[in-house]
Amino acid sequence: MDFHIFGDKIYATGDVVAGDSYKLQDLYARAAASGRSISGVVFRNSPGGSAIDGIGMAAFIRNNGLNTIFQGGCYSACATAFTGGVERGVAAFDLPSIQLYDKTTL
Numbered sequence: 568m569d570f571h572i573f574g575d576k577i578y579a580t581g582d583v584v585a586g587d588s589y590k591l592q593d594l595y596a597r598a599a600a601s602g603r604s605i606s607g608v609v610f611r612n613s614p615g616g617s618a619i620d621g622i623g624m625a626a627f628i629r630n631n632g633l634n635t636i637f638q639g640g641c642y643s644a645c646a647t648a649f650t651g652g653v654e655r656g657v658a659a660f661d662l663p664s665i666q667l668y669d670k671t672t673l
Contacts, residue, residue, distance in 0.1 A: 568613065570594050575606045576636075579624075583616035583644040588623025595631065607634035607652065615643020625651030 568579045568587045577594055579587075591608070598605050608628055615621070621644025628635060628651035635652025637645070649655060 572598055572603065572605070575604055576609050577605055577607075578609045578611060579613070579645075579648075580611045581613060583613060583620050583624075583648070585617050585620060587617065587620040588627060591624050592627055595627075605633065607636060608648075609658070610635065610637040610641045610645050610649050612639035613641055613645035615645050618644050618647065620644060621647035624648035628652055 568581050571578050625648050634654040635649045636656045636658050637649050638658035
């Protein structure tokens, strides 16, 4: 996945690949070390991928009391990661339409 921070959320987009759970943990740790408070993770347009990393992200999210939101398509390992949120939400689909994602789907 591609990860970036905007405001108090980490945004995760794309395929879930091996090592993504560690990338999420590292980004969160670097944000905390710099004094940034992260409240949640937003998953956007992911066809899924590495099941073990989806499980790892879900556990990390839950263990750190983070909320989750998804927007666009969130399938397979992405959906697993999404379920880790203490509170979970769905964002209205307002992304540019691309081949696989033309509505919000979990």
